[in-house]
Amino acid sequence: MSELRYNLIAREWVVIATERAKRPEDFVKASKEKKVLPAYKSDCPFCPGNEAKTPQLVYLLGEPGSWKVRVVNNLYGALSADGTCERRIDGINLSMNGFGNHEVIIEHPRHDIIMPLMSDEEVENIIRVYRARYLALQDNKGIEAVIIFKNHGPGAGTSLEHPHSQLVATPIVPPQIRNRMERAMHYFDNTGLCVFCRTLEEELKAGKRIVLETDKFVVFSPYAGASPFMMWIFPRRHMASFVEINDAELSCLSRALKHSLQKLYYGLDNPDFNFTIRSIPVKEHGSEYFHWYISIIPRLTQPAGFELGSGMFINTTLPEANAEFLRSVKTPSK
Numbered sequence: 367m368s369e370l371r372y373n374l375i376a377r378e379w380v381v382i383a384t385e386r387a388k389r390p391e392d393f394v395k396a397s398k399e400k401k402v403l404p405a406y407k408s409d410c411p412f413c414p415g416n417e418a419k420t421p422q423l424v425y426l427l428g429e430p431g432s433w434k435v436r437v438v439n440n441l442y443g444a445l446s447a448d449g450t451c452e453r454r455i456d457g458i459n460l461s462m463n464g465f466g467n468h469e470v471i472i473e474h475p476r477h478d479i480i481m482p483l484m485s486d487e488e489v490e491n492i493i494r495v496y497r498a499r500y501l502a503l504q505d506n507k508g509i510e511a512v513i514i515f516k517n518h519g520p521g522a523g524t525s526l527e528h529p530h531s532q533l534v535a536t537p538i539v540p541p542q543i544r545n546r547m548e549r550a551m552h553y554f555d556n557t558g559l560c561v562f563c564r565t566l567e568e569e570l571k572a573g574k575r576i577v578l579e580t581d582k583f584v585v586f587s588p589y590a591g592a593s594p595f596m597m598w599i600f601p602r603r604h605m606a607s608f609v610e611i612n613d614a615e616l617s618c619l620s621r622a623l624k625h626s627l628q629k630l631y632y633g634l635d636n637p638d639f640n641f642t643i644r645s646i647p648v649k650e651h652g653s654e655y656f657h658w659y660i661s662i663i664p665r666l667t668q669p670a671g672f673e674l675g676s677g678m679f680i681n682t683t684l685p686e687a688n689a690e691f692l693r694s695v696k697t698p699s700k
Contacts, residue, residue, distance in 0.1 A: 371590035403478035412528035443468030451508035451537035490620035519638025554655035562657030592679035606653035633695035
């Protein structure tokens with residue numbers, strides 16, 4: 367019989383459809399075409415030597431001729447630093463200019479290397495740039511939230527093959543972030559506890575949904591995961607904002623993130639996925655009730671009519687079975 371599970375952090379119900387449950391192997395498409403990418407493409411704007419094809423450079427890790435990570439403005443940015451962030455009211459309609467920042471973080475000079483196959487140092491370089499750009503933008507006038515995310519594969523929304531992440535700084539707090547803040551605040555008001563810290567405590571106690579533990583981070587399949595093989599990476603130390611992370615934690619996070627993505631790469635044959643850093647708005651740093659984390663969502667299923675009509679998701683796998691499978695996946699030590 368199916369089971370309804372409640373996501374305490376998002377305050378959402380999820381249907382765990384055990385009668386439709388699939389084995390992990392069922393999510394590997396045997397007919398999936400293996401596309402071999404070159405290390406360099408002459409027409410790729412992100413490859414070394416083609417820097418003039420990208421918009422304005424905003425950050426560089428390394429030297430111009432031998433860079434490690436580059437950050438440029440998005441050519442087709444959803445938001446732009448030009449303009450102002452004043453709201454306009456016309457009757458019941460509310461609008462404002464598309465003010466903000468939309469940046470592309472080019473993760474590596476090579477065209478053919480993806481994050482689970484990078485070295486620990488290369489992944490750490492990317493996380494370090496995430497933090498640097500967040501810090502640079504958080505104090506900009508009018509910026510309320512900074513969202514860092516990665517799309518991997520066409521099923522996750524990727525249009526360019528070269529490995530890259532994105533950052534969008536918005537002049538409003540997106541509703542999803544605001545809703546989670548309010549839910550966390552209510553829990554704190556009622557209990558005096560952080561709902562994220564309590565979730566981590568309970569997951570460690572249960573043990574059966576844990577994928578990976580380090581001294582500073584825990585990776586687990588959430589109890590009410592909305593989709594197959596979803597993973598959350600929680601810092602053990604309470605931090606409301608991603609930029610509160612120290613250097614030792616940053617290094618540990620890069621290994622935890624890489625190892626988690628390797629689990630997907632080797633266990634599920636490199637599925638499309640998204641990940642995002644869920645952090646509190648820039649003016650709320652130091653909060654006792656919120657706790658930042660990374661959400662990894664493999665794109666193995668598609669939302670359909672029920673999801674669109676109800677806002678509820680159907681997960682055809684058991685989070686406990688997902689975690690057990692991912693723990694069993696052998697990955698390279700380096």
